Amino acid sequence: MTEMPLLERCNARYMSKPNARPTLRTAKLNLMAMAIGAIFLYIPLFLVLYILTEHFLHKIRNLPPTPFPSIPILGHLHLLKKPIYRSLYNISHRYGPVVFLRLGYRSILIVSSPSIAEECLTKNDIVFANRPRLLISKCFGYNNTNLVWSSYGDHWRNLRRICTVEILSTHRLHMLSIVRLEEVRSLIQRLLKCENQLVNMKHEFFDLTFNLMLRMIVGKRFYGDDVDDVDEAKLFRELQAESTRLSGKSNIGDFIPLIKWLGFGSTLEKDMMNCQNRRDTLMQSLIEQHRRRRMTEIDDSFRDGRKKTMIEVLLELQESEPEQYNDETIRALMLLMLVAGTETSGSIMEWALSLLLNHPTILKKAQTEIDHQVGHERSIDESDMAHLPYLRGIINETLRMYPPAPLLVPHESSEDCSVGGYHIPRGTVLYINIWAIQNDPKIWAHPRKFDPDRFNGHESENYRFNLMPFGLGRRGCPGEGLGLRMIGLVLGSLIQCFEWERPSEQLVDMTEGIAITMPKAQHLHAKCRPRPIIVNLLSQTKSSPRPSTIV
DSSP: OOOOOHHHHHHHHHHTSTTHHHHHHHHHHHHHHHHHHHHHHHHHHHHHHHHHHHHHHHHHTTOOOOOSOOBTTTBTGGGOOSSHHHHHHHHHHHHOSEEEEEETTEEEEEEOOHHHHHIIIIITTTTTOBOOOOHHHHHTTTTTTSTTTOOSSHHHHHHHHIIIIIISSHHHHHHTHHHHHHHHHHHHHHHHTTTTSOEEHHHHHHHHHHHHHHHHHTSOOOSSSOOSOHHHHHHHHHHHHHHHHHHTSOOGGGTOHHHHHTTTTHHHHHHHHHHHHHHHHHHHHHHHHHHHHHHHOOOGGGGGSSSOOHHHHHHHHHHHOTTTTOHHHHHHHHHHHHHHTTHHHHHHHHHHHHHHHHOHHHHHHHHHHHHHHHOSSSOOOGGGGGGOHHHHHHHHHHHHHSOSSTTOSOEEOSSOEEETTEEEOTTOEEEEOHHHHHTOTTTSSSTTSOOGGGGTTOOGGGGGGGSOTTOOSTTSOTTHHHHHHHHHHHHHHHHHHEEEEOSSSSOOOOOBOOSSSOOBSSOOEEEEEEOTTHHHHHHHHHHSOOOOOOO
């Protein structure tokens, strides 16, 4: 006779007795309770063993200091609060200038020291020349193939060459200086109509920078009252607002793939791709307009290089090198310049004017310098910046205190390397916290004090890795020259032409907003009165031709 299993024998035994079923049910419940109790006992034990093992292996591998503990799956995500650059500054203040974090599955290196940043961007420049793959780089960066998000290699080198040689060279920027001057004069005329009225300077700077860049790229104005194509301008403004809104949304799926696999975040990706496709369609339409014009243009005077738009330059190059200058490359460069050259520059102008309104003595000193160097017979020009060291100091000090990209664009290591004596594994994402470096009291005396005189006799280049609002190394921003020209011309013109006042006796609110860049939390509102010099400048404006456009 085959021996019955123990559970079946117990079952038969208890079932043969009266009222046995409740007793068996009780036994099963007890077994379940014991199992659940064991689970709750071993899960904490497992977590403790996991955390201790990770901490032990971290030290064995000679990785940089890291906050303890690192939670499974989440890592150190629970430590981050907005604004991220301040949160990372607090972590670095506790653990040192080189910190290693686990954000989900990603290894993150946080650098908040100029010497360590220099090591990353010089000795290990090529190692950290790659970019991480993120949702924003996939959707808005042409699947990590545009200039900002492309990995280091031949494709990136070609894009960088196109930007620095064909688009943003000193020669090309000089040829389009008249466009920038016309847009600044247009801003001055608008402000004259608002004498002693409260003006939203955030909106004014936003419209100015976009119209300025649009005219340089496509020869059109899409903001303000005097737009060149109402329907086209409306569509562009809608898409720009939508892309800005979507770019500011955080995506946890970049760090925890499980979130993406479960379908969370798919709506954000779908919205981003839809927005990008519509932007792409609009950019292609603008390219086709220029292409048709080139085919039908009888008068070649616009091709003499003096007012050539970026699209015209690239379409000419496309004729000789169609593979290097295909339409997708042109569209990507157009969108990149519209993003990188507008909101950041406008934000810096708003911060700078806010600081000057809170420090009227510094504003008066800047006016005196401009009056002395430029005079009262003409308006300030980009070439005057070389003779205005105090104005340059104001711009440098603003960039120091409120850098437009406080964490720069992230880098990713392509191989194992050493940083600060620590081992850095391949695939580690590098964030350089330039806000922490540029506001470090060990580097800058009274870092939260607005003091342009700290740059007296020194250019920003002399500060190297202590001051790098545009980044440094091979992945530094190629538009630095254009950005500084725009900011200097606009800020200098506003100081030269107007007396400025705050809306009330209270200081301008300098609270920082929450975004990828560093906007002001509260838009700047200010009052302006024309200075006597404006009479001479108006006579110049009346004799100037209307800004040229491309239809």
